[in-house]
Amino acid sequence: MQLTRTPHVVVVMGVAGTGKTTIGPLLATRLGVPYAEGDDFHPQANIAKMTAGTPLTDEDRWPWLDAIGAWAHERxxxxxxxxxxxxxxxxxxxxxxxxxxxxxxxxxxDRKLIEDRMSHRQGHFMPTALLDSQFATLQPLEADEAGVAVDVSGDPGEITERAVAALQGLAQPSQ
Known part of the structure; x- marks a missing residue:
């Protein structure tokens, strides 16, 4: 079975520098669905805080998450x-x-790989100095959450294909 379309909304998640902005559009193209860049949902105040090297609080994140949730609901x-x-x-x-x-x-x-990738990004507001706070905050997916973990080693095409294969595994229900 080749997964080419999905009725689900897929949230590409992870710490800064894992490639969400690169893999997200590639995955959307591969699945034949629209892509939305999560960073575009941030209020300007959040972007200013991150640009200044200040980690966001939960209170900062709620409006951002609500905006992403509204987009996902519409889709x-x-x-x-x-x-x-x-x-x-x-x-x-x-x-x-x-x-x-x-x-x-x-x-x-791997943290070192992610930090290396972040240090080579151009024009992004998230500084590598915030990577430690990202890893400290990260709570990986739990067994009862619909989702998959995908390793980011390799090139974007390889990562995207791993994501498609992992989602394909989820798409084969035991109905």
Whole structure:
């Protein structure tokens, strides 16, 4: 079975630098659904804080998560891919409350690899200095959460194909 379309909204999650903005659009193209960049949902105040090297608080994140959740809700049954760090279970719960069918693709990788990739990014507001706070906040997917973990080693095409294969495994229900 080749997975080419999905009625689910897929949230590509992970710490900064894992490639959400790169893999998200590739995955959306591969699945034949629209992509939304999670960073575009941030209020300007959040971007200013992160640019200044200040980690966001939960209170900073709620409006951002609500905006992503509203987009996911609108795409329910139609499918879509959106990026969001979704680092804590409570953040993912909030997204699921807005759009109950969301599925998560958790991009994971070695901290050194991720830091190296972040240091080579150009024009992004998130400094590498915030990577420690991202890892400290991260709560990986739990067994009862619909989603898959995908290693980010390799090139974007390889990572995307691993994500598609992992989602395909989820798409084979035991009905």
């Amino acid at each position: 329910a049954g139609l499918g879509g891919v959106v990026s969001s760090s979704a680092l804590k279970r409570s953040y993912r719960d909030r997204l699921r409350a807005a759009a109950p069918g969301v599925v998560f693709v958790h991009l994971t990788g």
